[in-house]
Structure formats: structure tokens, C-alpha cells
Amino acid sequence: MAEVWLDFTPTRPAGLMMAPMNRVWRVCAAIGVVAVAGVLCASPAAAQKGLETYYAMQQMGADLGVACAHCHVVGPDQRPDYKAEGNPKKGIARKMMEMTAEINTRVWLATGGAPGDKAVTCVSCHRGVPVPLPIATVVKRAVEREGAEGAVAAYRSLRKQFYERDVYDFSEAELLRIARLYTDREPDVAIGLTRMNLEWRPASAVSYVVMAYAYTRKFDDRSAIPLLEKALELEPENGAARGYLHQLRQFQKGQ
Ligand code: HEC
Ligand code: HEC
Numbered sequence: 001m002a003e004v005w006l007d008f009t010p011t012r013p014a015g016l017m018m019a020p021m022n023r024v025w026r027v028c029a030a031i032g033v034v035a036v037a038g039v040l041c042a043s044p045a046a047a048q049k050g051l052e053t054y055y056a057m058q059q060m061g062a063d064l065g066v067a068c069a070h071c072h073v074v075g076p077d078q079r080p081d082y083k084a085e086g087n088p089k090k091g092i093a094r095k096m097m098e099m100t101a102e103i104n105t106r107v108w109l110a111t112g113g114a115p116g117d118k119a120v121t122c123v124s125c126h127r128g129v130p131v132p133l134p135i136a137t138v139v140k141r142a143v144e145r146e147g148a149e150g151a152v153a154a155y156r157s158l159r160k161q162f163y164e165r166d167v168y169d170f171s172e173a174e175l176l177r178i179a180r181l182y183t184d185r186e187p188d189v190a191i192g193l194t195r196m197n198l199e200w201r202p203a204s205a206v207s208y209v210v211m212a213y214a215y216t217r218k219f220d221d222r223s224a225i226p227l228l229e230k231a232l233e234l235e236p237e238n239g240a241a242r243g244y245l246h247q248l249r250q251f252q253k254g255q
Pocket of ligand 1: 054
């Protein structure tokens, strides 16, 4: 029995849209035997099931903003092996599928909704990204793994990839809230994050104030003072900057 391999080689989900499916149908119609996404469809029913799997998989990939290879093993020849279990993401995905089904049952029970209706799907949480965590948690993990530089790099990379997506809170308020979490414990993280923020928002007086505060936690008042001066230049009415600067100058005089 002939098996026609269809190439679902990982590309971005958007690239997987309709074109390959037209090809599937054409091939199916032409020879009546086809491998859809690795499932041999020798009969119309099997072909149908293969297509359903393919559509479900395509949807799942789109929900997470990933290609098939994110979860499936891809061999050295770039051929995906959809039955293989070697990729740990596949195991996570299976557990997530069970969890999502469980959540739906609870939603139906709570609201009297119709069983079978999809209330919650992967996209409800994932919204187009593979790891839908609060941005503060992403930064925390990066700090634990790789310190201040890692945190800045992780934030930058997320912002670059997902700025347009309504998943991570890239607002200045959230970024500064995170920076403040680190001013005492790990001032270099706060300094790195505020310096990065100033690249995008150079007139952010409050970033200068937070950075200055972080420097004082490193006993580096000499770096803090010009930062507070800069904050006041940007915002002459900034009371926090003024009071803090005054305090630091008094302290320096006293030494
Ligand atoms: C988010 C992770 C994830 C992505 C992305 C994903 N899959 Fe899957 N796939 C799974 C899981 C988990 C299973 C096993 C489901 C189960 O056990 O019921 C599976 C099963 C399959 C199967 C059935 C394999 C078998 O055992 O017969 C095929 C075929 C398949 N995927 C194809 C694809 C294709 C094609 C893509 C890209 C369009 C894709 N998958 C994207 C997680 C994923
Ligand atoms: C209730 C919210 C929620 C739903 C619904 C959900 N996920 Fe997740 N998923 C998460 C969170 C949160 C994480 C990140 C966990 C972590 O890294 O600590 C995650 C992580 C993952 C990962 C690991 C990603 C990586 O690259 O490390 C995979 C794969 C995944 N989810 C697949 C799915 C699939 C497939 C579905 C739908 C069947 C789904 N999830 C539905 C919340 C959800």
C-alpha cells in the first residue's frame, strides 16, 4: 500500500494554513491512500480522522504560537515522528489537555452550560504564546537562573517576540513594579531593568529614581546623585527625587 508522506515540517503556525490541506485532499482524491500527519488514511473514515487530528493539532499550535516541532520529536532528517514520546513538551501538552477537559467540566457544572461546548481551550490561557506566565514570574526565574543580565535578556526577548500580544504586561508600571521588588535584595536586577526601560522611555523620571535608589543599596551614592539630578531635570516637581537628593547630599557633607 502506497504511503504518501506529507511534509508538515515545522514552520510558524500561520504558514501552515490552508495550502497543505488542499494538497492532502488532492493527493487523497488522486490515489485514495494518504498519510495525513503521519496517520495512514486508507479509508475515508481514517482520512477523516487524520484530518481531524491534523486540524486539532494545528489549532493547538496556533493557540500556543508554536510549530509542530515544539512538542513532537523531529529526526535528524527533519522528519517529525508524531507517535514518538521523546519530547517532554508533548507530555506536558497531554497533561494540559486533560486539565483543560477537567476545567471545562467544572465550568459546565458551575454555569449550567452544555457539556461538550468548548468554554476553555488552550488559547484561554496561552493566548498565542508557549509560556503564559505573569511577566514578574518570568523575570524571577531568569534572575534565579542567570542573574541580572539574564533577567534583562529574558524581558527583552519576550518583548521583542510578543509585544503586540495581549499576554504579557509590558507596561512601564509593571516593569517598574518588578524593578522595585529587587532594589533591596538584588539591586543589579533593578538597575538593569530600569536602564532598559530608559532606552524605550528616556523621559521616565521615575526610572532614574528607582535606579538611584538601587545604587544606594549598593552603597554607591556617587552614582545615585547624578541620576536623581537627571530625574529632577526631567520633572522639577518630583518630590521624591528632591527629598532623596537632599538627603544624599547632606549625608555626603557629613562624611
Ligand atoms: C502543544 C504541543 C503539540 C503541538 C504544537 C502539536 N502536537 Fe501533535 N500531539 C501532541 C500530543 C500531546 C499528542 C498526543 C495526544 C494524545 O495522547 O491523545 C499529539 C498527537 C499527534 C498525532 C497523533 C500521533 C499518534 O499517536 O498517532 C499527530 C499525527 C500529530 N500530533 C500531529 C501534529 C502536527 C502535524 C502538528 C503541527 C501542526 C502538531 N501535532 C502539533 C502535542 C502537540
Ligand atoms: C488554565 C490555564 C492553562 C490552560 C487552559 C492551558 N495551559 Fe498550558 N500552560 C499554562 C501555564 C501557566 C504554563 C506555564 C507553566 C510554567 O512554566 O510554570 C503552561 C505551559 C504549557 C506548556 C509548556 C510550554 C513550554 O514551552 O515550556 C505546554 C506544552 C502547554 N502548556 C500546552 C497546553 C495545551 C496544549 C493546552 C490546551 C490543551 C494548554 N496548555 C492549556 C496554563 C494553561
